[in-house]
Every structure is written in C-alpha cells, then in structure tokens.
Amino acid sequence: MDLEYQLIIPEFVMAGLAVVIIAAALAFRNVDQKWFGYATAIGLAIIAVITAVAYWDTNDDFGGVLAVDHFTVLFRVFFLGIAFFTVMAAVQFAGERLKNHAEFYGLIVFATLGMMLLAASRELLTAYLSLELLSFSFYILVGFNKLNPFSNEGSLKYMLLGAFSSALMLYGISLIYGVTGSTTYSAIGPDVVEGTRSIAGQLASFAGGSGGVDPDGARPGLLIGLVLITAGLGFKVSAVPFHQWTPDAYQGAPLPITAFLSAGGKAAAFAFFLRLFSEAFLPAAAEWVWFVGILAAVTMIVGNLMALQQTNFKRLMAYSSISQVGYLLVGIVALDAANITQSQDAASALVLHLIGYVTTNIAVFAAIIAFYNRTGRDDIVDLRGLAERQPFLAFAIAAALFSLAGMPLFAGFATKFIIFQAAFNNGFLWLGAIGVTASFVSLYYYLMVIKQMYLYEPEGSDRARFHVSRPLAGALVVLVAGVLFIGLYPTPLFDVIHSSTAGLFEQAAAISAAAVGN
C-alpha cells in the first residue's frame, strides 16, 4: 500500500518540536527558561500557518485511518491555536511556579499532537491510541506541580478513572467490531445499518414473521457497544455522570493546564465524537440519540446546579465547563439520519459553539493566570475589587463570563442560538428548553463573580494596581476581540466551519441515497 506521508507532515513536525524543546533544555542549561516557552509558541504558530495554507485544499486519507480533509485542517489549526495561547499565557506562570519547563512545554506539544491525530482519525483503534496519547500527556501535566498535594490528588484521580473509562471504551469498540467486523468508520457506517436491520428482522421472526435475517442478532452488541463508547467519550468530555474527576483535576492542575484541559481536551474529544457519530454511527442515529439526549440534559442541569455552590474559581470553571459540554452534546443530538442538510447544520453549530466556548474559556483563564501571577490566589472572593486594581483584567473576565452565559454581543449568544436552533429544527424542543433555562441559571453564578470584581472595594494587604506582562496582555486582547467578533459577526467563521463539516456527511448521504434507491 502506498502511504502518502506528506499528508501528516504537521504531525511529524509536532513530534519533532516536542523532542527538540526537551533536548534543547539539556543542551542549554543557562538560558532563561522563558525562551523555551516562546520558542514553543513560535513553533506552534508557524506550524499552524503552514498547515492552514498548505493543506486547506487537500481531501485525502492516509492509509484509510487518518483523513486529511477540511475538518481535519480546521481542527489542526484550532488545536495549534489553543496550544499557542496556552503557552503564551503559561510562560510567566511556569517561570515563577514550576520546574522542568522544557518538559512542560514538550508535553503540551505532545498533547496537541494527540488532539490533531484524534480529529483526523477514521479508525477506532487509531482514534483510541490518539486519545491515550492526549490523556497520558494530561495525566502528567495535571500533576506537574509535584510538590502540591492537590496537584497529585487531581492527577491520580484523573488517571485511575481515565483508565477505567478507557476500559469501557475499549470494550465498546470490541463490541462494535464484533457486530460490524471492522474498525474503520467507512466500513462501520454501512454495517451499522445492517446491524439495525438485522434486529428488525429478528423482531419480525420473533413475531412469527419470516424475516430470515441472522437469528443470533447483532443488536444487543450494537446497543451496548454504543452505550459503552458514549460512556467512554462522556468521561473524556466530562459529561454527567462521568464528570466527577473534572473539578478535582481542574483545581489541582497548574492554571495554564486547567485552561488547556478545559479548552483543548474538550475540543479534541468533541472532534472525535462528531466525526465518529456523523461518519460511522449516523445511520443508526435512532439507537443512540435518546441516550445522548438524556446525557445532554443531565449534564446541563447538574453542571449548572453544582456551579452555584462553588467558592473556588477553578472549580466554578470546572462545573461551568461541564454545563457547556451539555450544550455541545445538544449539537450531537441534533444530528439526524434522515436529513443530511440538517445534520450538517447541527455539526457546524456544534463546531461554532466549540470554537466560541474555547476562545472564551482561554480568555477567562489567561486573565485568571495574570491575576494569579500577582496574587497567588484563586478563590472567587479573592477577585474582590479587581475592577479597581486592574480594570482591563476585570473587563476581560466580565466579557468572557457574559459570553459563557450567552449574553448578546458576545460569542456565547450567537453560538448557543445556532445550536439550540438546530435542536429545535430536529424536534428536540424539550432539550432546547432545558438548555435555555440552564443558561439562565448559569447567569447567576457568572454574575456573582462579576459582582465581586465590580461592586466591592479591594480587600486584604495587597490593594495596589498592578501590571500584566505584555505577551499575556497581548494574547488576552486578541482573545477578547475574538469573543466579541464571533458574537457580533459570526457569519465568516460559520461559513468556514460549514465548508469543513460537509465532508463528514458524504458517507451518510450515500447510504441514505442507497436506502432510497432500495
């Protein structure tokens, strides 16, 4: 088989970049550590630009396991952007509070590599391996602050439960393999339809009819396989009830890693989720859509209610991110086997909300990192009077939190609007209603933070105004501008996303066309 290695050059370069950064730290022991951070950031930026320019028109796949299409390229650039902003936000933090910087940045690059491979995967085991590369990097990164007991606790919980969820997912994969005889998406798609049919036949034969199709029945395997894979993915995206590691890991992890985990980790898992469910499982949508729907509803409700109780900002953001996962799952629910156009709208809505959410979340964390660099505190009450001490940070946090709550002018409004509209179009009125109500509840806890910043005087011994380092401030300006831009004028971004999600549904379109032909 001829493998076209040029398709995955960015992934090779990423692996090289990680190794080079780690090796360089051994060679240059006397260099100021921050340069490793900036070198990583510049490397990521260059790869992102070149990937975008060189691969945008590619539509090919690597040995049937990695697709390099618009969707992959969009997510490659997206992940590289996430990593870039994470590193920019992390440099000062790492320099002051962490050791072994080169390994820190190297692991971020490895995790990003895992994300890029995950978004491109069209084969279950490749996807699984990419997911593990991503997860292993994160297990280490969460515990990177090894003298901090919270960091250790978070890392251990994340790793043990992660292993548990991997087992669930692998079992699910094996069941799907058993039903369809394949692990590639392109083969699963048509076979899933067969699996569904065989059950119909089985029921018919039970009822005394003459279905005559496979009496053993693949249906139980298919159903359990789907449930288990969804559960495994639910863990990775932290959907309720697989979410409990999230607050502990978020709180324990060094702040930039919390940002990276909440942005990159979630984005990668959703890229996988979306590609898997739209390319491979869409024909069997009826079998899983109700389950994902319940998952979305429970996640929105529990995430938002739990967030009401939090006093620590990182834990608040953990539950906030859980509730955002609920909204994103609505996008998966809105996929519809019978209506490919509508499915593509839902997929685009999901990706748009994902990009809006990630931009916003990195903005929040970048601002909190800047605050933490000065104060070393991360409880909500510590933000008291921030509007007086650092008006720009307070504005950035307020804008980002409004966006997360879905207020107009900000990204969250436009993206949530589109995603709920997709759910309405697919008949999930109840889910949209829960989503809107949950957003309403979320406004309360976001406003509590804003209230602390704007309505109270600074307290404690340190009340002076302070400066934010220039690279961090620059990154924050870009992120807040992005949040406002997506909120005010989402059309250009949506058009790009829409052209990238088209490829996901070619196979489903072919299958449904064939079904009509029959």
Added chain:
Amino acid sequence: MIWADHAWILPAIPAIAFVVLFLFGRKLPRGGDFISVGAALAVFVLFFFVLESHLDWLGAGLGGIRNVGTDWINFDSFVVRLGFTVDSIAMVMVFVVATVALMVNIYSTNYLRHHGRPEPRYWWYFAVLSLFVAMMLTLVLADNLLLMFVAWEGVGLCSFLLIGFYYERRSAVEAAKKAFVTTRLGDVGLFIGIILFWRATGSFQISDIIAAAEAGRVNDLPQVMGDGYLTLSTLMLFLGAAGKSAQVPFHVWLPDAMEGPTPVSALIHAATMVVAGVYLVARLLPVFEVTPGASNVVLGVGLTTALLAGIMALAQNDIKRVLAYSTVSQLGFMFVALGVGAVGIAMFHLLTHAFFKACLFLGSGSVIHMTEEQDARKLGGLWWRMPVTASTFIISSVALAGIPPLSGFFSKDEIFLATIGGANTAVAILLGIAAFLSALYMARLVIITFFGPPKDLAVIRRAREAAPTILIPLVFLTVLTFLVGFVAFDQVGDALGFPGGINSYIYFPEPESFHFSNSIAAVTGTVSLLGFLTAWWFFWGKNSERARAVREFQPRLAAVVENKFYFDEAYQWGIDRAMLPLARVVAWFDRMIVNDTGINAPADATRYAAYWLRYHVTGRIPDYALLMVVGVALAGGLAFLLRG
C-alpha cells in the same frame, strides 16, 4: 475600484476614529482632535468618489438603487444584512452629513477651548462626535430597518451624551434625560413598526417591505388584525420619525437640547439627526402612499408643527432656542412636502435647510463663545464688533426666511407648489402663514442681536471677531447657502454634471423636475418680505415699544405663547397624576407577585436543589467509579427497554 460597492468605508472611518479616541484619546496630544477632524475630512473626500461612481452608474442606465454588503446574521429563518444602499436620496444625506460634520469638527477645535485651553473632557467630545458621524452614516446607508434601528439608537445615544456634555450643570443633565426619554417614546413605536413589518413580510430589507406593501401583501399574512395591520405598522414607523424629528407632540425635547455645546446643536440638532425622521419617511414613502390616511397624518402633523413652532419661536429670547423652534418648524415644512408625496422636494429642503441652519447655529455659537452671553435681550449692536459672524448670520437668516435668490427660497417655493398641486389651498395658505412667521422671528432675532444700541456694556466689550477656525466654517456654509438653491436650475445643474438640475437626481426612480413658477415665487417672496417689514415695524430701535404694547394689550395670550402653549406643564401634570400612580401599582405587583413569588420561589428551589446535589461529590475515587458504573448500567438497561 468601484467606490459605491464599498460604501461601508464611509461609516467605518469615523468608527475607527472613535475606537482610537475612546482607547487613547486621553493620552494623545490635543486630545486627539486631529483624528476626528481627519476622519471627517476623509469621509468628505471619499463621498465624492462614491458619488462619482454612483453617477457613472446612473448615467449607464443601470437603475437607481444599489445594495451592497454582506450578511450580518444568517440563521436561515432570520437574516439581517450588514447591507448598504447607495442611491440618490442616500447620497444627498451623506453629502449633508459629511459637509456639516467636517465643518463642525473644524469649528469645535476652537469652540471647545476656553481662552485657548481645552475644556475638560475635550477628547471625549471628539470621540463621541466621531461615533455620531459613524452612526449617522450607517443610519443613512443602511439597506434594512434593523441595521437602521441600531444606528438610530446609536445617534440617539450620542445625542444624549453630547447634550449632557456639561454634566456638572443640572439643566444639561435634565435636558439630556428629557431628549432621551422623549425620543425613546417614538423609538419604541419605530421598533414595533419594524417588528410588525417583519412579521408580515419576513424581511427587514427596505426594498422587500416596499415591494410587499405595494403589492398589497402586508395585510394578507396577519390573520388577527385584518386591514388595520398596514395602517398600524406604518403609523408606528411614523411615531419614530416624529419623535426623532421633534414633531408635535414630541417637539419638547429639541429646545432643551440646546444645553449641549453649540457645534453639537448645529450638527445633531439642526442638520443631521433631527432630519433622520424625514429621511425615514422619505425612504419608505411608497409604503406611506399605499397606506390609507398615512399621508394625511404626515401632512397634518407637519403643518401643525410648522405653525405652532413658528409661533413659539416668536416669544423666545435665547438665541439658540429661537433657532431650535425654527428647526422644528422647518422640519414641519419637510413633512408637509412628504405628506403630499414630494420626496425630492422634501429632500431638497432638507439639503438647503441643513446648510443655512448649521451656519446659523455656528454663527450663534460664535456670538456665545466670544460674548459668553446667549440671551438676545442682553446682546445688541454686535454688527460692528463681529462683522463676519453678523453677515453670515444675516445671509443665512434671509435664506431661511425664503427671500430670493438664496437657497431657502427655492426649496420653500417648491414646497408651496407641491402643496397647491397635491393638497388644497387651505393647506397652502396655512403654510404661507408659517413661512411669514419664519421671516418674522428670524428678522426679530437678527435685529435684537446684531442691531440697535448695545444693552450690556460688559458684553459688548468682550465681543470681538472669532478666530479663523470658527469663521472658515461660517463662510463655507454661507457660500453653500448661496449656491445650493441654484443647483435646481437646469443650466447650473448641467454645468455641475447633473443634467436636468439636481432635483432630477435627488429621488431617482421617480425624478421630480424643478418647476419654477413666477406667480408663486412673487407671492412667497412678498410674504417673506412682509415678515421682514413686520419685524422692522415691531422691533427696530424704538419700534420695540409697539411689541410691548401688543404684549400688554393681550397679556394672557402673550403668556400662553411665552410658555410654549403649556406643553411641558401638561406633560408634567400627566406624569405626576397618571404615570406615577400607575407606576406605584405596577411596582407593587412587581414586588409582591413577580419578584417574591415568580422569581424568588424558583430561585430558592434551585438553590435548595444545588445544595443537596453537592453531596454526590465525595472526593473518593471508588464513589466516582461507582457512579460511572451506575450510569452505564442505567443506560444499558434503558437501551434494552426502549430499543431492544
């Protein structure tokens, strides 16, 4: 590059200037005023490029209206365009906005200084001025009602901020609030109108709405209202227009708005924002024409306003307030023209009025800036001390009064012609009285301000001719006041590149040519001269005894006029006796029913649920894993129940 395709550049330039000034204005040298002036200059220059490509394209016979731009929001069923219309009436408005904005910007660099030193918040003034220009240009160019509404509120905001610019003064704060609240009443109507039209036609695009109205499709869709739907929607739009353009009964805010810096009055409250209502009706006139009765409402409101404001202007003593009532009255003239369906003529009067009224305001600003006095009773005799200001002011007053051959004469004459043709003689006669009044109050203002013996020596001692940055805009606008009227003639239009006179361009799809009629011109000219003579008879020198005699002869009537027909008092009574008692009932309902029962109860329930929910977070890994297993088991069980 075809400039008309990129008309968005026009509002974008001052918008960028605003962002720069907002962020850095405080730190820039000279408060960054050069950025605002530069942006206005760029808009003024680029306008001619846009105009040229528009005219090229008219000359090529490619139709009258070009929509450019892109989708702002596109959610399938709900599309809002970030679209701009480049057509003839938009070009007229852009010309007005660009010219007056540039003049006001230049003028303000001097006016907003006290003895050469910038006033406090100098940078903020220019920031808001730039924002205003951006919003006004967006309003003018918007091709859909929603974008226009955004800009409509934007100019309202800028007007609020600038009226209240001297917010240390209580009266300025009150005036800003009054302007905002009063226009807001109209704006709510406008928004309701926009929504009603959207519901009926499924579009915010002005062209779609006009097409639907002309095809009689607006009444088809809404089943509830029946035939009244179109009338209701159109009148709601007119409510917005009347509020913004200070028509009776919304006129009360405009005179108070004179609390703002004078150049702001010239730009916002004379030449541009207050004519937005006229512009809105002009743009949607086809809708008004197919709506039964709507044109008559426009005509009636315009005529009432023209007369009432003309009378009120007679009894005012503050220079700027006289000009403000005069603006209200002239806006009434424009609505009368719209009421008889003469869009081109309304826009022509809008154009000429913008220049001479801006010039009058800037002239009054020059007087106020130098003498620090704006009560006309304390001025007088300024003619010798401020010759340039006085002569430009007088020329503009003559133009306003409608004396040939100045621009106001041509446009007013057109309105009379159109009224006689389109309505009836009674309307024309009433309008003639309004025109007589405008000559009268302007002549009175000129006489007591610039002529006669000085009434206050301290004032006359301070009076000196203003600096060139103030005089250049005055002279420039006076030149325009001279010229713009002639453009209506074929010959002049030919020479300037508008074959057939400018009127055939102002409202392109249905051009209205200029019909100069000697007899009408003679009548209107005589009426204006009569106004001047009457003013001379009552106010010149010792003749003012006669004015006093009239006042003492009918003290009650005089009091009614001086108190502006007690509009403000009536409104205050309404607020005290009706609004506040109603507000108390609503407040009680809100506190007891909405808040305590409707909001707090669900909020308490939510908090309670959250409180108990947190017990599932134990921190123990086995518990976490157990919950995952339970989740999977439940899902698996449900899978067999539901789908097995």
